[in-house]
Amino acid sequence: MTSSETLLQVRNLKKYYPIRGGVFGRKIGEVKAVDDVSFAVKKGETLGIVGESGCGKSTTGRSILRLEEPTAGEVEFEGADLTKLSGEEMRRMRRELQMVFQDPFASLNPRQTAGSIIEEPLIVHGLGDAKERKEKVKELLSVVGLDSYHAGRYPHQFSGGQRQRIGIARALAVNPKLIVADEPVSALDVSIQSQVLNLLEDLQETYDLTYLFIAHDLSVVRHISDRVGVMYLGRMVELADRDELYEHPIHPYTRALLSAVPVPDPDAKRERIILTGDVPSPTNSPKGCAFHTRCPHVMDICREKRPEFKDQGSGHFAACHLTEA
Amino acid sequence: MAIPAHKFERVERKVEQAETIRKPSISYWKDAWLRLRKNWLAMLGLGLIIFLVIMAIFGPVFSKYTYYQQDLGAGQNMEPSSEHWFGTDDLGRDVFVRTWEGARISLQIGFFAALIDLVVGVLYGGFSGYKGGRTDEVMMRIVDVLWGLPYLLVVILFLVVFEPGMWTIIMALSVTGWLNMARLVRGQVLQLKEQEYVMAAQTLGASTKRLLFKHLIPNTMGPILVMLTFTVPNAIFAEAFLSFLGLGVQAPVASWGTMINDALVVVLSEEWWRLFFPAFFLSLTLLAFNAFGDGLRDALDPKMRK
Numbered sequence: 216m217t218s219s220e221t222l223l224q225v226r227n228l229k230k231y232y233p234i235r236g237g238v239f240g241r242k243i244g245e246v247k248a249v250d251d252v253s254f255a256v257k258k259g260e261t262l263g264i265v266g267e268s269g270c271g272k273s274t275t276g277r278s279i280l281r282l283e284e285p286t287a288g289e290v291e292f293e294g295a296d297l298t299k300l301s302g303e304e305m306r307r308m309r310r311e312l313q314m315v316f317q318d319p320f321a322s323l324n325p326r327q328t329a330g331s332i333i334e335e336p337l338i339v340h341g342l343g344d345a346k347e348r349k350e351k352v353k354e355l356l357s358v359v360g361l362d363s364y365h366a367g368r369y370p371h372q373f374s375g376g377q378r379q380r381i382g383i384a385r386a387l388a389v390n391p392k393l394i395v396a397d398e399p400v401s402a403l404d405v406s407i408q409s410q411v412l413n414l415l416e417d418l419q420e421t422y423d424l425t426y427l428f429i430a431h432d433l434s435v436v437r438h439i440s441d442r443v444g445v446m447y448l449g450r451m452v453e454l455a456d457r458d459e460l461y462e463h464p465i466h467p468y469t470r471a472l473l474s475a476v477p478v479p480d481p482d483a484k485r486e487r488i489i490l491t492g493d494v495p496s497p498t499n500s501p502k503g504c505a506f507h508t509r510c511p512h513v514m515d516i517c518r519e520k521r522p523e524f525k526d527q528g529s530g531h532f533a534a535c536h537l538t539e540a
Numbered sequence: 541m542a543i544p545a546h547k548f549e550r551v552e553r554k555v556e557q558a559e560t561i562r563k564p565s566i567s568y569w570k571d572a573w574l575r576l577r578k579n580w581l582a583m584l585g586l587g588l589i590i591f592l593v594i595m596a597i598f599g600p601v602f603s604k605y606t607y608y609q610q611d612l613g614a615g616q617n618m619e620p621s622s623e624h625w626f627g628t629d630d631l632g633r634d635v636f637v638r639t640w641e642g643a644r645i646s647l648q649i650g651f652f653a654a655l656i657d658l659v660v661g662v663l664y665g666g667f668s669g670y671k672g673g674r675t676d677e678v679m680m681r682i683v684d685v686l687w688g689l690p691y692l693l694v695v696i697l698f699l700v701v702f703e704p705g706m707w708t709i710i711m712a713l714s715v716t717g718w719l720n721m722a723r724l725v726r727g728q729v730l731q732l733k734e735q736e737y738v739m740a741a742q743t744l745g746a747s748t749k750r751l752l753f754k755h756l757i758p759n760t761m762g763p764i765l766v767m768l769t770f771t772v773p774n775a776i777f778a779e780a781f782l783s784f785l786g787l788g789v790q791a792p793v794a795s796w797g798t799m800i801n802d803a804l805v806v807v808l809s810e811e812w813w814r815l816f817f818p819a820f821f822l823s824l825t826l827l828a829f830n831a832f833g834d835g836l837r838d839a840l841d842p843k844m845r846k
Contacts, residue, residue: 277739280743282739282742282743305745306745306747307745309743309744309745310745312743313743313744314739314740314743316736316739316740317736318736321735321736321737322736322737322739322740323737323740324737324741324754324755324758324759325568325759326568326758326759327754335741335744335746335754336744336745339741339744339745339746339747339750340744340745369567369568382740385740385744389744
């Protein structure tokens with residue numbers, strides 16, 4: 216159950232990729248993949264992060280786990296700043312933070328059997344002897360809904376859904392506290408998506424897990440999340456409790472995004488907000504509010520000053536100048 | 541033609557059997573072997589390689605002569621006969637024994653040169669590709685510089701400074717030999733390290749060593765093996781070439797290259813066997829390795845799967 220205790224606190228996280236050019240490979244610019252993002256994840260909750268392709272949601276997840284070294288910012292996990300840990304300290308810390316990947320076809324080593332894939336985290340962290348590890352692998356397989364005889368098979372002998380279950384079993388092997396799920400169901404058939412989502416929910420209850428759930432599918436995020444954050448062009452624009460966000464969105468971008476969700480009722484009257492133009496390039500992100508180039512309610516101040524990401528009441532965060540007008 | 545209904549037998553679908561897979565679980569290598577077996581040219585190559593290795597080990601044992609035993613007088617330049625199966629040379633030495641003695645030297649040079657290439661090239665290339673960035677940049681520039689060295693010059697320098705012999709040749713060939721392997725492995729690793737399973741292993745906290753040896757290199761084994769099967773004949777050929785220039789192993793030790801070199805002075809006279817046998821087996825070895833390597837490349841490439 217969700218408690219008020221904070222498990223993960225991300226403060227002013229930035230990840231810039233340098234663009235090099237010229238004869239001497241000088242830095243001629245940078246891609247601001249993640250630009251000053253702050254949020255907190257409470258123990259036992261699921262925080263969903265949505266946004267369109269290239270908005271930096273995956274990079275955020277990877278920067279938290281230091282798969283990409285963050286350019287700046289703090290990632291506080293149980294009181295320790297992950298960005299300041301040494302290599303060995305981080306290695307040990309990785310037991311607590313695991314990841315489920317998007318592409319079940321690429322996230323499993325084709326040369327390893329399912330059993331040895333799931334066993335690997337146990338070996339890496341020196342948990343148990345060979346016999347105990349085999350037992351644990353069997354147990355994990357049954358936990359994610361596979362059979363123990365699957366252990367001897369290779370990834371290419373599994374379906375996409377089954378592979379994703381193996382990926383989840385691998386993440387669970389070291390009893391982590393936080394799992395970053397980077398679009399875990401995007402690559403799966405719709406019929407399989409719900410199975411995997413239900414599995415993730417069951418596991419959350421059994422093992423007291425906290426999820427950072429990254430996705431672009433708004434209905435999936437609504438189904439699984441307790442709170443939802445919306446990202447646009449490397450910035451977090453809105454963050455609120457799930458129902459609050461879906462019922463009373465504040466930021467114009469969130470409103471436009473939600474209006475695009477198809478409603479399975481042909482007679483339903485719905486107001487579509489159609490945005491004009493494209494997402495600006497993150498190499499040259501707009502001054503002021505990142506969304507001002509496409510915002511239907513744009514004001515002069517939006518072009519000048521970047522709006523602050525602040526609480527608009529009862530934990531509903533948004534970064535928009537409209538809230539001050 | 542209608543088949544009467546009673547000839548049909550109803551097969552019930554059993555739930556517990558739905559998940560069973562008929563074919564046994566096949567690993568990558570078994571799968572490759574199944575495909576390789578169907579390629580008759582590659583299998584012929586493999587058979588020849590095995591034959592040559594066996595003959596190199598046991599060939600000299602079959603004969604009562606040794607490779608350095610001379611028979612000056614009646615025994616010089618004898619034609620192949622039941623006594624001397626491949627004839628004798630100008631010093632009365634048995635060509636059969638010398639051919640297999642030469643096979644020992646040539647094959648050893650091939651295998652050891654390939655082994656050194658493998659170890660150095662894979663470690664160097666793998667590390668360079670995995671670390672990336674500046675490390676990779678520096679390591680690859682070193683390769684480029686070595687690449688620019690004229691290979692023959694290096695080899696001759698080596699043979700002048702060190703005592704000529706098999707190991708000197710192996711070392712000389714290895715100085716520049718591993719560069720290709722390093723480049724190949726680096727390229728493969730650069731490509732593979734972006735795969736999500738490598739990232740997954742990093743998330744688990746796996747060490748660089750584990751990442752390299754458990755995830756990256758095993759997935760590069762196919763191209764590495766193929767390259768090795770081409771490195772072996774290249775080294776053998778290089779040795780023959782150096783021996784032909786007089787830079788090879790020293791008498792009385794025989795290698796195919798020195799034997800061909802010795803026989804060349806009489807190529808226009810009657811003693812054809814002195815040139816024919818070493819040249820024939822040298823060609824056969826090169827052909828066998830190339831045929832095998834070619835087949836191996838096809839077998840290890842999943843896109844060739846029918």
